[in-house]
Amino acid sequence: MKSMMGIIYTGERDAQLRELTTNRAVAAVPIYGRYRLIDFPLSAMVSSGIRNVGVILQRNYNSLMDHLGSGREWDLHGKRNGLVMLPPFMTRDNVGVYAGFLDAVRSNLHYLRRSKERYVIVTDTHILYSAKYDDMLAAHIDKNADVTMLYTADPSMRRNGAGRYIEVDENGRVTGLEVDPTIARMPYTYMECMCVRRELLIDLVDRAVSRGQYHLTRDLLMNGIYEGTLRVYGYEYTGKAWFIDSVQAYFEASMELMDAETRRNFFDTDRPVLTKLRDEMPSRYVAGANVKNCLVADGCVIEGTVENSILFRGVHIEKGAVVKNSIIMQDGCVQKDAEIDHCILDKQAVIREETRLIGPRNYPIVVAKDLIV
Amino acid sequence: MPAKKRCVAMLLAGGQGSRLGILTKQMAKPAVPFGCKYRIIDFPLSNCTNSNIDVVGVLTQYRPLELNAYIASGAPWDLDLVSGGVFVLPPYHSGASGEWYKGTANAIYQNLAFIAQYNPDYVLILSGDHIYKMDYAAMINHHEKMGADATIAVRQVPWEEASRFGIMNTDENFNIVEFEEKPKNPKSNNASMGVYVFTWEKLRKYLIQDEADPTSSNDFGKNIIPAMLGDGQKMVAYSFNDYWKDVGTIESLWEANMDLLADKPEIDLHDKKFRIYARNLGMPPHHIVDGAVVENCLITEGCEIMGCVKHSILSSGVIVEDGAEVIDSVIMPGAVIRKGAVVRRAIVAENAEVTSGCVVGENEGLIAVVGPGVKMPENTQVKAGEQYAEN
Numbered sequence: 001m002k003s004m005m006g007i008i009y010t011g012e013r014d015a016q017l018r019e020l021t022t023n024r025a026v027a028a029v030p031i032y033g034r035y036r037l038i039d040f041p042l043s044a045m046v047s048s049g050i051r052n053v054g055v056i057l058q059r060n061y062n063s064l065m066d067h068l069g070s071g072r073e074w075d076l077h078g079k080r081n082g083l084v085m086l087p088p089f090m091t092r093d094n095v096g097v098y099a100g101f102l103d104a105v106r107s108n109l110h111y112l113r114r115s116k117e118r119y120v121i122v123t124d125t126h127i128l129y130s131a132k133y134d135d136m137l138a139a140h141i142d143k144n145a146d147v148t149m150l151y152t153a154d155p156s157m158r159r160n161g162a163g164r165y166i167e168v169d170e171n172g173r174v175t176g177l178e179v180d181p182t183i184a185r186m187p188y189t190y191m192e193c194m195c196v197r198r199e200l201l202i203d204l205v206d207r208a209v210s211r212g213q214y215h216l217t218r219d220l221l222m223n224g225i226y227e228g229t230l231r232v233y234g235y236e237y238t239g240k241a242w243f244i245d246s247v248q249a250y251f252e253a254s255m256e257l258m259d260a261e262t263r264r265n266f267f268d269t270d271r272p273v274l275t276k277l278r279d280e281m282p283s284r285y286v287a288g289a290n291v292k293n294c295l296v297a298d299g300c301v302i303e304g305t306v307e308n309s310i311l312f313r314g315v316h317i318e319k320g321a322v323v324k325n326s327i328i329m330q331d332g333c334v335q336k337d338a339e340i341d342h343c344i345l346d347k348q349a350v351i352r353e354e355t356r357l358i359g360p361r362n363y364p365i366v367v368a369k370d371l372i373v
Numbered sequence: 374m375p376a377k378k379r380c381v382a383m384l385l386a387g388g389q390g391s392r393l394g395i396l397t398k399q400m401a402k403p404a405v406p407f408g409c410k411y412r413i414i415d416f417p418l419s420n421c422t423n424s425n426i427d428v429v430g431v432l433t434q435y436r437p438l439e440l441n442a443y444i445a446s447g448a449p450w451d452l453d454l455v456s457g458g459v460f461v462l463p464p465y466h467s468g469a470s471g472e473w474y475k476g477t478a479n480a481i482y483q484n485l486a487f488i489a490q491y492n493p494d495y496v497l498i499l500s501g502d503h504i505y506k507m508d509y510a511a512m513i514n515h516h517e518k519m520g521a522d523a524t525i526a527v528r529q530v531p532w533e534e535a536s537r538f539g540i541m542n543t544d545e546n547f548n549i550v551e552f553e554e555k556p557k558n559p560k561s562n563n564a565s566m567g568v569y570v571f572t573w574e575k576l577r578k579y580l581i582q583d584e585a586d587p588t589s590s591n592d593f594g595k596n597i598i599p600a601m602l603g604d605g606q607k608m609v610a611y612s613f614n615d616y617w618k619d620v621g622t623i624e625s626l627w628e629a630n631m632d633l634l635a636d637k638p639e640i641d642l643h644d645k646k647f648r649i650y651a652r653n654l655g656m657p658p659h660h661i662v663d664g665a666v667v668e669n670c671l672i673t674e675g676c677e678i679m680g681c682v683k684h685s686i687l688s689s690g691v692i693v694e695d696g697a698e699v700i701d702s703v704i705m706p707g708a709v710i711r712k713g714a715v716v717r718r719a720i721v722a723e724n725a726e727v728t729s730g731c732v733v734g735e736n737e738g739l740i741a742v743v744g745p746g747v748k749m750p751e752n753t754q755v756k757a758g759e760q761y762a763e764n
Contacts, residue, residue, distance in 0.1 A: 032657065032658070033657070033658030034657070034658055034674070072448065073655075258660070260660065260662060260677070263657070263660070267657050272654075272655045272656070273655070273657070274655050275655070277449075277653045279449075279648050279649075279650050279651065279653075281409075281410075281642035281643055281649070281671075282408065282409035282410055282642075282671040282672060282673035282686075283659070283671070283672050283673065284670075284671055285667045285668065285669060285670045285671075285672065286636075286669060287668055287669040288668075289667065289668070289669075291661045291665075291667050292661070292663050292664075292665075293661065293662060293663040294660070294661045295657075295658045295659070295660050295661075296658055296659055296660075296661065296672070297658040297659075297674065298410070298658075298673055298674055299643075301643075310658075311658075312658075
């Protein structure tokens with residue numbers, strides 16, 4: 001499907017992820033042993049046939065740039081198209097930080113103008129899901145829609161005081177939209193992913209920003225729906241999705257994805273999730289290691305006990321160490337006879353010998369990157 | 374004309390490796406999977422990358438499809454370069470002539486023009502059937518320092534095994550004075566590793582000379598080395614005594630895999646300064662399900678372990694169902710071990726399916742093998758030393 005391009009917004013929304021986002025964008029948050037959040041929409045775009053992807057960077061984008069590189073791992077390093085980084089930049093018109101998605105697109109209109117694809121898929125990165133954008137585009141064309149919004153009926157995707165909710169009529173047309181209500185009244189959660197014709201997006205953005213509007217959903221879509229100026233349709237996503245809007249949500253999503261059935265449905269072998277490679281050796285389970293229900297990436301050395309946990313690449317669990325219900329990111333180490341439960345160790349964190357760190361069930365302890373406890 | 378290079382590596386990957394039986398029926402030996410996520414050729418290729426050698430010719434002949442697809446652009450080894458890279462070199466026709474590679478020396482002879490493009494000082498000859506980590510740059514430096522015409526890497530093998538190898542007899546300065554192919558009564562235990570550095574001009578001269586001799590079998594060991602020795606060229610032995618293993622037979626391939634499971638493996642794949650690179654399939658991390666038993670194993674991405682695995686190598690995407698038992702075995706990528714199957718001292722090749730009730734291998738004796746892509750009927754038994762390829 002050559003007629004579709006992608007734009008990924010790696011917005012700010014990072015306040016509640018605490019230490020996990022002090023130095024990185026939400027899109028760069030490591031998840032599920034070897035990925036970062038952006039890998040999921042980016043890989044889904046690639047497996048939907050998209051070959052031109054613009055990534056709007058906002059703040060803390062250093063680790064994201066490092067992760068994406070030239071786009072080679074996603075086959076997006078070509079000459080004719082590929083991965084385009086769109087960081088904020090200072091000019092007479094730009095202040096150096098995007099005021100919102102519309103402002104970001106306006107600053108990069110030149111990129112949209114010189115792209116050749118007829119349609120654009122726009123998505124955010126704080127929702128973990130695995131969509132088939134090609135199917136979504138087919139529905140978009142079928143309905144002759146101006147904008148198609150991806151939504152889910154999953155009740156776990158609702159939040160009090162946050163989120164975007166929609167209602168649709170029997171034809172699938174979106175008839176109402178509410179943004180950040182204290183209690184959502186509308187039945188479906190908008191997944192902050194939409195499909196739109198490229199030239200229409202250019203036109204809409206230009207008109208909105210010239211009227212001082214910077215908010216995609218609140219301003220642009222809201223007006224289009226209620227004034228009837230846009231044919232806005234919904235496209236239901238029926239797979240599993242997770243809102244990664246807090247440490248607790250991050251933790252729960254990770255644990256739920258460990259369930260074999262959930263994982264098999266989420267990871268489609270025909271549509272692999274691609275990520276930056278590290279060329280780690282396979283993981284080593286030493287005699288005496290005791291492992292139950294764990295997800296383990298390459299490069300780990302396991303000598304101790306690990307239960308219900310996720311180990312990222314290059315993690316070392318030393319002899320006598322006990323790890324339960326925890327997530328240990330890249331190159332983390334739990335030393336001899338240490339014990340952790342309900343903890344999230346950010347990259348390169350170390351738990352010293354014989355240290356005990358037990359988090360409460362519903363509020364996992366986050367050990368910041370490079371920290372030694 | 375590409376820029377001049379100090380050294381060009383030529384990797385001989387054309388052999389069938391018939392002693393690997395059904396494992397090499399569909400693919401050349403260097404493409405055979407090894408150690409969970411590697412293939413044999415990853416070792417010499419990564420050695421080149423780690424030795425800063427950035428032009429590598431890979432000479433292929435037997436069943437090259439799998440190998441070609443695996444090497445492709447060379448990106449996994451950082452060998453997709455403007456100024457060099459990895460090149461697959463099959464035999465080709467030129468005008469009226471053209472022929473298969475007649476021998477190792479002839480394979481290089483047919484590609485003299487390829488090497489000449491880079492006008493190198495030295496040519497490194499490698500083979501694609503050994504597992505080892507070696508800094509070739511150190512060997513080339515040694516060659517240069519000694520002012521040698523040819524340098525041959527040797528390792529000390531146990532005396533009782535010396536008669537299985539090509540043996541280099543040296544003087545006290547490690548100059549080679551005599552070469553004996555598989556001698557009955559070896560005078561030394563310095564065995565050739567099949568890794569040679571030649572000064573380019575000398576190599577070219579001897580390859581052309583060798584080609585002109587219709588009685589020659591066009592082989593480095595049988596013809597080129599003896600001819601150079603006979604002419605009194607300076608031939609030096611370069612001693613290498615780190616881990617090195619020939620994986621040309623089922624038993625040795627299995628053993629080399631098992632070597633990775635030692636308490637302190639002799640070959641350190643963890644070393645970040647000397648990585649072994651491989652093409653990655655992009656699979657999710659592996660999952661050890663509640664109730665699985667995992668003892669002393671190497672496991673990689675994409676695996677799902679529900680059964681009992683002990684002292685084994687589990688490659689990408691392997692599934693071991695509950696109640697299945699895998700002990701002292703090598704399970705290659707994509708293979709499935711169904712409920713209640715038992716695999717002991719065996720190699721299960723790529724994408725094979727060991728169905729329930731099957732018993733592969735025995736507690737002792739030779740290694741059993743299940744061939745690539747085979748789906749075994751239920752309750753089949755494969756005895757020690759047998760190779761199962763029906764279906």
